Amino acid sequence: MEALHIAIRALIVLIAITVTGCANFKPVSYWWEGGSGSLIDPLTISKARWKSIEAKLGDADQPALNAAWAAYQQGKSYELIGNDAAVDEYYRAAKLTRKVIATIDFRFPNHQDTFEAAQLLHHESLRRFLRLAHDHKRVERGVGIKVCLSDNSILVPIVIHDFPWQPGDFxxxxxxxxxxxxxxxxxxxxxxxxxxxVVIRDRCYAGLNTNCAFMRDQITFPATALLSADGCSIDFYNPLKSSKLEIDGFKQPLASDLTADIAYQLQFHEDSRLEGFFRPGQENCDGDLYFMEPFQPEKIPIVLVHG
Known part of the structure; x- marks a missing residue:
């Protein structure tokens, strides 16, 4: 009986320690980039998942969708061996699926299943294309992304919408x-x-450049990328200005993540623009005022001083 009482007391102490520990527990900070195709990326399309999609589509003739899936699979093969041709294949898959989405006729059977399959494949192809285009240095400053198709090199232009930033910042x-x-x-x-x-803008040091004045050396800000209906441009939209867009004749919500750039700064940069805000007592530098965006004449700066 005494042994039972000791065991019960030990269990109570263990529960108390566990509860106290959980109450004080702080989650580990991490950042995993999207479009990586690993177990931590839930949007990864497996062969089994695609077989399930094809079964739902039945015998519908979808040559563009099948060609997009083949390009996507080829892109994954290239990506595994570090070949930058993966950029081109993912672009091909994204362009083909974008055409399917833009031209789908909802009067025909399986239209909804076809639309959902094309959306799924398009979204992941575009994510991988954007990630690898950056990783393989295919981005031309202020111009676009270099793509090689059928031995021909083209430049897919980047078009920005409603940003105070310049094209060269992307x-x-x-x-x-x-x-x-x-x-x-x-x-x-x-x-x-x-x-x-998360767009990362490194400060330019050109003299007398008003776009650089009063800014930190590095600034991050959110953006949402879409492939145009003809697949000939990458459009960057400002999610702080737009929440819905008219796409293919329909008003659709714009995907956005307004917290990701803050998390990125906190994860990778000790001199984050928000470090002094979160931990003012640990700042070793003098206080300064910084712009988070370029100067805009129509906006009036407001400075709040705590005293």
């Missing part, structure tokens, strides 16, 4: 995947069309 980005940070208690995400990105 040369470095990360595809948003899974992340968490102990300093963030909530996130602000919206599902929709497009691929959420």
């Amino acid at each position: 040369t470095d980005w990360r595809v948003v995947g899974n992340y968490t940070n102990r300093n963030l208690t909530s996130d602000k995400k919206n599902n929709g069309i497009g691929v959420p990105l």
